[in-house]
Amino acid sequence: MRIGELARRSGVSERSLRYYESQGLLLSERSPGGHREFGEWAVDRVVRIQALYAAGLHSKRIARLLPCMRDVDGGPNEFATARLVDELTEERDRIDRMIADLARSREVLDEAIAAASAGPAREAEPSSPRARA
């Protein structure tokens, strides 16, 4: 498929897809005229790239990681170096911390929402434990 379809199917802008390619995250055949041609595997790969971006990894690290991952219909490619495994483990720990932080942030927000919602009604329910404040 060509870039337009891939963009549509993966939900990622053409701009980003070209960027991914420029970063070596996404390979493509080229038509005689120079148009990119992607296989079915590309959709899955783009989704994976997005997941990694969302996790806060940068292009370079993703570029090193991807060749070590099995694409849906591509066999295993390369083996990760011990160094890379270490880095990935570190990333995973970072994600874990991030999730924990987000959970805390969520609580902060939740508290705010609760306080905000209860606020205007506070005078009507003086028995609320929050009314002390």
Place this chain on the structure above:
Amino acid sequence: MRIGELARRSGVSERSLRYYESQGLLLSERSPGGHREFGEWAVDRVVRIQALYAAGLHSKRIARLLPCMRDVDGGPNEFATARLVDELTEERDRIDRMIADLARSREVLDEAIAAASAGPAREAEPSSPRARA
């Protein structure tokens, strides 16, 4: 306390603290000479600000939210408008989605780590279910 101590105690750079103030997230008294003077409550507030930043909220929204939150020793300040409550709820949902995404990313990474670790040893354990690929 002054900005240096606050930075030390909250683990946030002085630069950021000044920025927070410029965005209206953090108030300070000023000494006759113009030096910022913070109360104990500031530490807690800065931590909260960080939590909100970590959650992906921008300064403006945090600025609107903070006055509605009870500081540790400050009483309740303002009541949130229904509009703000809506926005916050939306933010919370966004955080939930973000956490879910991160969990998925974590799995992607985990899979990669597993594959990478198992990779070099694969030839030694041909009975592995992954060996089919």
Place this chain on the structure above:
DNA sequence: CTTGAACCTGACACCGGTGTCAACTTCTAC
């Protein structure tokens, strides 16, 4: 008074994925 640490303001730069525009080429369907 003096000295050095701490603080002040203001400005510039960065990151890095993405949006967008321009100018041009290729593809496809008629």
Place this chain on the structure above:
DNA sequence: GTAGAAGTTGACACCGGTGTCAGGTTCAAG
């Protein structure tokens, strides 16, 4: 062959919290 959709490369800009440097002022201790 020709029009219009779709693709190409290249360049510029943005966001927005943070690092950092410069040049000057204030504070606190001797």
